[in-house]
């Protein structure tokens with residue numbers, strides 16, 4: 699229809715809430731797979747980490763970043779992904795529901811769209827879905843702490859899961875026995891157990907498992923003759939808790955001054 703106004707029914711439009719978010723704050727959208735404990739079982743994911751399933755998540759996130767140019771960084775681990783929109787973004791007039799639903803549905807459809815390619819045509823038994831939330835962070839330090847929080851989470855979970863699944867798959871313990879074995883242990887104990895029992899140096903495991911995946915936009919010169927700089931979306935598996943990451947990628951926070959965000963927590967151990 700469109701054009702001039704309209705019917706006597708049109709007043710119902712006024713019942714829609716204005717949900718545009720504050721100006722000048724970081725907008726973070728985090729998605730998380732619903733019931734992926736079950737989903738990963740039903741689809742026979744390798745434990746503790748199915749590389750293909752992680753890459754499928756990464757490809758779905760790249761699809762979102764290709765669509766939304768204002769996402770400066772995305773961070774994924776396990777069945778979750780966070781998208782960081784630049785503070786000044788005006789996409790959808792910063793309307794929360796529009797942002798959240800577009801990102802969540804595009805991510806989900808890209809996950810399903812690319813399933814066969816990344817999961818070797820494994821039968822998809824039911825449609826996966828993802829929940830989503832919008833969180834606003836006023837300061838750069840808040841944003842960094844958010845990303846540190848998610849990265850600390852993958853560290854804690856992955857160390858536990860690696861120990862757990864080695865006890866189950868290598869030592870033949872039951873799930874309950876493995877759980878009991880790990881109850882009350884600290885990080886150092888789990889590192890020690892992995893090394894002495896299974897000869898695994900935890901720090902040598904693939905960085906994608908230990909650190910998750912950070913998607914960044916980078917300008918890349920394709921060849922020496924090429925005056926053309928192409929923008930690519932590049933996956934890295936660096937430690938965002940360390941100061942170094944933010945020094946290596948000063949463009950992310952814009953008006954970054956060295957020392958402004960010095961953190962006393964020197965990475966993960």
Ligand code: ATP
Pocket residue numbers: none
């Ligand atoms: P926006 O992103 O703003 O929603 P849009 O192109 O989706 O843009 P709508 O106002 O939502 O615009 O209209 C949907 C359009 O999709 C219709 O104008 C029509 O052209 C097309 N369309 C949707 N469903 C059908 C259908 N079953 N058969 C044919 N055309 C359809």
Ligand code: ATP
Pocket residue numbers: 730731732733734735736738743744745746747748749751752776777
């Ligand atoms: P909820 O609906 O509350 O999020 P959930 O079952 O999805 O429940 P999460 O805390 O989100 O619980 O954990 C996701 C689970 O999915 C992990 O515990 C892990 O078992 C599984 N999982 C996700 N990705 C992978 C992967 N790449 N390889 C193996 N397992 C995975």
Ligand code: MG
Pocket residue numbers: 730731829
């Ligand atoms: Mg959840």
Ligand code: MG
Pocket residue numbers: 730731732733734735777
């Ligand atoms: Mg989940």
Ligand code: MG
Pocket residue numbers: 730731776777778
């Ligand atoms: Mg999760």
Ligand code: MG
Pocket residue numbers: none
């Ligand atoms: Mg439409």
